[in-house]
Amino acid sequence: MIDLDKLIIGFDKGLRTLYAPAQTARAVPGDALMDAVLDETGRRTSAALMRVNHTGEVCAQALYHGQALTAREPSARDALERAAREETEHLAWTERRIAELGGAKSVLNPLFYAGSFALGAMSGLLGDKWNLGFLAETERQVVKHLDGHLERLPSDDKKSRAIVAQMRDDEARHATSAINHGGAELLEPVKVAMKASSKVMTGTAYWL
Numbered sequence: 550m551i552d553l554d555k556l557i558i559g560f561d562k563g564l565r566t567l568y569a570p571a572q573t574a575r576a577v578p579g580d581a582l583m584d585a586v587l588d589e590t591g592r593r594t595s596a597a598l599m600r601v602n603h604t605g606e607v608c609a610q611a612l613y614h615g616q617a618l619t620a621r622e623p624s625a626r627d628a629l630e631r632a633a634r635e636e637t638e639h640l641a642w643t644e645r646r647i648a649e650l651g652g653a654k655s656v657l658n659p660l661f662y663a664g665s666f667a668l669g670a671m672s673g674l675l676g677d678k679w680n681l682g683f684l685a686e687t688e689r690q691v692v693k694h695l696d697g698h699l700e701r702l703p704s705d706d707k708k709s710r711a712i713v714a715q716m717r718d719d720e721a722r723h724a725t726s727a728i729n730h731g732g733a734e735l736l737e738p739v740k741v742a743m744k745a746s747s748k749v750m751t752g753t754a755y756w757l
Contacts, residue, residue, distance in 0.1 A: 571640035579711025591703040596652025603643035604655045604754040608665040615669025625677040655754040681732030688724035
């Protein structure tokens, strides 16, 4: 049975993720770099891609919050909560970069958060090995997604590229940590479904 206090805390975390400015303990990657003067097409592309990345981090927060809520073992819960804290930094970095580029965050973030939270909570109910396996596969797919963004970002936009590169390294470490904590390999149909849902999110957030 889910603890009501934990549910209330989870709801509070959701509100903070969506509406409170995110904080970072680490310096923003690329902060010391000179900001390039991008043409309108380059600026729009960078802003749209960083909006997608910000929405991805909102979804990651929701997944981790849902998974931690239903995780059974303290070690699994700790691993999820550590990852969530680091993802908060990613939220701060992408949020700041979107503002610098004159862009806007996705208006659909509350919807994406709710869906991801429910998905995370359901994966936790399946047991910790599948919960952590879901985390590992999510992070692997995010790494590939960020690699694609590094190919699409304007070469002159070194600030955005530095942020995405650090995020990619962090996500890869989260995947390794999840496996080391006992995460199981997911079935191929589940991986395909995850890729399909991710494609919907990224395609929508690029424009909205």
